[in-house]
Amino acid sequence: MKKPPSPNRRPGAPDVTCVGAARFKATCLELLDRVRASGAALIMTKHGKPVAKVVSCTEAERPVTFIGSMKGTVLRYDRPLDPLDEVWDADQPGDCSAFAPTQA
Secondary structure, three states, X not given: OOOOOOOEEOOOOOOEEEEEHXXXXXXXXXXXXXXXXXXXXXXXXXXXXXXXXXXXXXXXXXXXXXXXXXXXXXXXXXXXXXXXOOOOHHHOOOOOHHHOOXXX
């Protein structure tokens, strides 16, 4: 298999590589591997105009998972299962006709 030619470099920006949309489509996985390995940005162009920029993700930029994301944020809560001191509106008797099933 013939190896594709290396993509063009933008003048004045040695760490940014420009590549046409057709070449990006044909060699996408290889180009993504290069971005990850080198850390250099990749700009995809269509008809010579930039349309997308691919950059490498670093560990600090990766999204935080929801599980465990609040760990250590509660400063102090001694008795979480005790009843609250205030009365909620939902605990009060009242007109519940808006929630009653309608008869047809």
